Structure formats: structure tokens, C-alpha cells
Amino acid sequence: MVETEALHLTFSKGQRVEVSINEEGFNGAWYTATIITPLQPQDPKSKTQNFFVEYHNLMEVDNETPLREQVDFAHIRPSPPKEEDPTFGIHEEVDVFWNDGWWKGEIVEVFKDDMFVVYFSNSNESTEFDRRDLRVHLEWINGRWLLPEEVRRMKQLQQQKKKNLKPQNVEGVDQLTIVSKRKGRPPKVKAMSIIPSKNGKEFLDLKACVVEKVSHVPSEEHLKIEREQRKLVNDPLTHKKLMSCIMKPPTKKDDESNS
Template identity: 40%
Template sequence: MRSPRLRRNPPPATTAAAAAPAPDQFRPGDLVEVLPDEPGYRGAHFPASVTASHANPRGYTVAYDGSGCPLGEVVAASQLRPRPPDAPRGVPPAEHAVVDAFKGGAWWVGVALGGGRAAAGGRVAVCFPETREVVEFDAADVRPHLEWVAGEWLSPENMGISKTMPYKKGTQVEVAKLEGNSVVAWFSAAVEKAIWKNSLLVDYNCSKNDGSVLPKEIVDLKHIRPHPQHASAIIFCINDEVEGFQGNGWWLGVITDVHPEFRYTFKAAHSGKEIQLDQKALRLRYDWTHDQWQQVTQMIPGLFYMLLPTFHNNVTKKFAKGSKVEVTSNDDGFHGAWFQGTALKYVNNKILVEYDALKADDEITPLTEAIEVQHVRPCPPDIPVTSGFNLLDEVDACWNDGWWVGVISKVNSGDRYMVYFRSSTEETEFGHEQLRLHCDWVGGRWMRASLVCCIFPEF
């Protein structure tokens, strides 16, 4: 770990009055520790001494211990603290105590390990949660960690766990597997305890490929996320960014091919290896950012219209003559209804559709209409419901020559269900054979509607 001496500019010229330190500030000769804010130095405290002070902006020139460099570095006052009081050296810290370990000319904040991972022979094993490293140190190079707060030294034990810690004991989470600085997979775990500020002890719910148990691990908060609650797509598309379940973890990758019976070729992002996976072993990739889920490739209703130019180029292939389709309408009294038909041809951004059930004015000839592309979709997949529908399931009910979107409001005996229709505020009873699980055609894929609502709360 290298020194943070990244700037070699001499201190700015100041007047004699400005150079004089204010009361209760550091003075030349004071022994301090520098807490750099550059990336890669989080948790580091570099021993130094003050050589000069500056009032505007408030800062200090410091010389690092053992640097042998005549030039100093100007650091902001907020990056300095006094050196903590000396503590007895060589005393083994308690398990999971927050400590500082001396390495590369700095004291680095870590967590002391005990039990099977503790070092022996006067050495201490220290875990650094941000990098997931475990390093052994001489006991003399490990000290209790102290925080300088409002002019006094406090130990983590006296400060307690932050009330803003999002995960409590027993919370089910997913923990990132890292290769270098990149996340390559997510593994299921339970939080065993919080270890002050940004560190958590987690107990994995899965095992290694050889069947052995994954050991408990201390992990930085930034490498933990809640268990995803969003939906998986019912049908994936080529180039979808997904996570594939392999070896008891969810690995980042992409769909490269689509096969019959809901099977897909999954290409792992970290290795480039391809494998066929069933739909149940895949889920769309979401990132946990700013305490909310964000889909990596956003597929929202608005994006469907943004994709229309590309869609038009392929519409004759997607809705070739004879293709079975479903059509919706914005007309009053038809909201939430889909009518099945057959695509006859594509002309001027419209598809000529012959309906299966709707008739022309003579009540005999099938009705034919030219429908704008955005009101036409493929027929949804047939999703078997062998154990019956449940209360509040969002369904389509076969009614008045179409499929109407509703919600199961009551489960009756004999595979009978009451369905409530929001658009008309009516409630009607249907048999199991008259219902299907409702799906939405979103961004070129089928998604379960009730789960889509969880992803897109604005629905």
C-alpha cells in the first residue's frame, strides 16, 4: 500500500497573519494522522507531523513519518486528527474487535478474527472487509481502533451500531463474489451480526461446488444487497443481461441464444463460457443502487415506443401472414381487453388483422381491421396453472369474445373464481378453464403483470 503523497506542490503563499494558527488548531511540530480521501485509501491513517498551517483555505503542510522527503504535502484540516493515545501492544484483540493494523506506512482499519481463522504464535489475523483480504500481523503491529469525535477519543464498543444500518440479524441478503474489483456473482446468505459502521458478518446459505460449507465472512456493506424481489421475464431475448444460477450462486452474464421449451444459452461474463439453462435458472439482472433496484437494461413501457423504428423493420417477420396475434383498443368500454385474431399483412405502420370471434355487420363474416402496431402483440405463452389460482392473482378472463384483465377477488369451490374488473368495477364468476395468468408484453418480452407492478410502481 503506497503513501498518499500524490501532490508535490509547495504550500500556497500566505501572509504572516494568515499563517498563524487559530486557537485549538494544530501547530507546527504536532504529531497527527492523515486520513486521505483519494480512492483506495479508505480506512487508512498515515502518521505525520505538522510543519505549517494555512488559514484560507484552512489546511496544513505535513511531513509523513519515515518519508525522508523535504517537501511537504498540503492537506485539508478535515483530513487530520491527533495521534491516538498509546495502547498496550502485544495483547490479542477480542474476536471481531475493530482494530488498526500497520502496513505500508499506515494504520488500516480492519476486524480481528478469532476461532479457526485466528493466527497463532503472537500474530493476529485481520480481515479488511472492503477488499475481503485476510492478513496476518505481528501483535505489536495491531492496535485497538479509536475514533476522534468532538475532541475526544471513543472506541467502537462505546459508539454502538449505527441506527441507519439497513440489515439486522437474520436478514436474508445476497453477497457479491469478487474477481479483482469486479462483481461476478451473488450468493445467498443471512446476516449474523453487524460489526460497527459498514461491516457485517454473514453466514452463507449455500456450499461450494465440492459440497463443503462456505465459511462465514466479514463483508463491507457495499458488497451486500437485499434478496431481489423483482420478477423474472417469462421469455428472455438474445442480448438480455441476466443472472444465471450455477454452483449455488447467481452469475452475471448475457443470453446468446434461445431454444425451444424455455431453454436459453447463457454466457458467463467473467469466463465467457456458455451453457444451456432452463428459464427457472435465469433472472433479469438488476443492480442495487441508492437503496433501490435498477434494471441494467431498462425495459419499461415507454421504451417500447422508443424501439418502434427497429421493431418496424422486423414487423413483417414477427407478424408474418398467418401469425396469431392479440389486439387491444383505447375505445371506451374496451380498456383492459384483448381480442385474438390473425395477422394478414403489414402496411404503413398498421397490421391488417382478421378477428377470430368478432364479426362484421352481417354477423357472419369475421371482422377485419387495420390496427396500429402499438396495439398489436403476439399471443401470450400458455402457462399451466395446475394447483389453481390464488386470491389477488391478476388474470385474463375469457368474456364477451375477448380476454379481459381482472383480479381474483374470491376463490369458490369447484375450481370457480370471482373476478373483479377494475375498468368496469364489475365482479363475475368464472371457471378455471376460462382464466389464464395475465402477462404484459413489455419491451419485446412477456412478463407477469403482478410482478411487473412490483418493478414499476408507477403502474
């Protein structure tokens, strides 16, 4: 008996299983088979387990010898449990034994003589079947057999969980400011940009330079403004003009020009 480490399941020699075949014309169906022997992986560190199986309904080229082949564990599942005397209704998902395998379909029409019309979405066709060819559809997920409604409910819960864990979009600066304060960092606030002219005239007329909030790291623009202001203040001619403007009271001509 070989124990798989992936799902902690066991498949043993002689066990009846179902196998999926990842080839064109076989995709979507499960084929009944028997485990002939478990195969040891070539790499001792590999966790992939292969099995040698014999199919019940798939034959070799001679159409007489049952087909045998090596199958990866990921394509094998146990045989589903049988339900005694199941009932089927319209729009119910079922498994149908068709073309040597069990195919998933949906009942689209029900007749009184236990005949059903089943629609197959993979081939986009509908076919009539006897009740004996149908069985309850079950999904093998994480080592458990689940009904279709249980699978849908599980997927809805997973989607809801992902939705709740998804970070919310930040809208507005207030939220950013709160986060910054909580982390002990000053919030990033956009500073006012005041660029004086190089000839000094606009600088002399400037009454005050007000910057409400500036980032804790000076930008290149701030450093440029500081250099230009120092250059203008340290210039003798500019300093003389500035002092004369401060000491000299405004004249009537200046008042008229300002108005």
C-alpha cells in the same frame, strides 16, 4: 415478413396475435386475431407499421363474417405463452375470456368446484367464471412477457432511479458559496446598506463607513452612495466643517450633549 424498427419485432402473414381497440366498450381488453397482410406505409420515411387483421371472435354486422380491419402496430402484441394446468389463488391478477376478449381482473373469491369470482376495476363489477375461462395475466413490455410482480418491481426500480437522480434542494448559503468557489466566481454576499443624509449633518457625525463584503459588480445603490459622498466631500462648506470638527477638540458642552 415486416420488421418493426421501434421494438425490433416481426409480425408475419398468418401469425396469431392479440389486438387492443381504443374505443368505448372495448378499452382494456385484448382480442385474438390473425395477421392477414402487413401494409406498407404511405410515407416512405414513416416508421409506423400497419397491419390488416382478422378477428377470431368479433363479427361484422351480419354476425357471421369475422371482422377485418387495419390496425396500427402499437395496438398489436404476440399471443402470450400458455401455461399448462395453472393454479389460481385469492387476490391474484388474471385474464378472463369475457365478451369476446381477454379482460384483466382480480380474483376476489374461490370456490371448491373450480369456480372463481373475478372483480373488474374498469367496470366496477364482479362476475363468476369457470377455471377454463381464466389464464395467467402477463404484461407485454419492451418485447418481453412479464408477470405482474415483475412489472411492479420494475416500476419501483425506475422510481428509485428517478429519486436518486433528482437534484437535492440547496439549503443554506454555505453550499452556494462552495459551488461559486469551485467555479472560480466570488460568492454573492449581501452588502451593508449605509445611506447618508443630503444635508451633510449626519455625514459629518459618521465616524466610519464599513461595508464587510460587496459583490464584485457594484450595484446602483453603491454608485449612488459614492456619488453623494464625493459631492459632500468636494463641497467647500462641507469640507470646512469637516476639518473644523477634526481639528477642534471636544468641549464640555459637546460631552454633555452626547451623554
